[in-house]
Amino acid sequence: LRESLAQAEAAVRSDPSDGQSWYVLGNAHVSLFFAGGQSPGSARRALAAYAQAERVDPAAAANPDLHLNRATLLQYLERFQAALEGLSRAAELAPGWDEPRKRHGNLLEFLSRLCSLLANRVGHWGHWEGLGGTGGGLGGTGRG
Secondary structure, three states: OHHHHHHHHHHHHHOOOOHHHHHHHHHHHHHHHHHOOOOHHHHHHHHHHHHHHHHHOHHHHOOHHHHHHHHHHHHHOOOHHHHHHHHHHHHHHOOOOHHHHHHHHHHHHHHHHHHHHHHHHHHHHOOHHHHOOOOOOOOOOOOO
């Protein structure tokens, strides 16, 4: 992974206006993020590289894989609205590709279930503190 990252960084240095190189750099950082302990720095660098790819190259901005890969990272980072937007954009750009639509539906279903569970939990305890005691975090009994 480190070698792939080094090659992608070299490609970006060689031609900073090449959106494909920025996209590859973003993918390298995503791979490093998932394989290397979920470093917030890797996530930030991946998102920045994807954004730069879109800024410098209209073809990169129209790449459905870029939007799907970024959405995958955003979903993992629990930035669900942005993930849904990315999956929608990928689906718009590649109407015949089922994966973005399938993942969009799965994420909406997950969020719907999560909201239902939270609503039931809040309704059961009568207030948000019921989600975990005094701090509102998950995991406690909510009883004091």
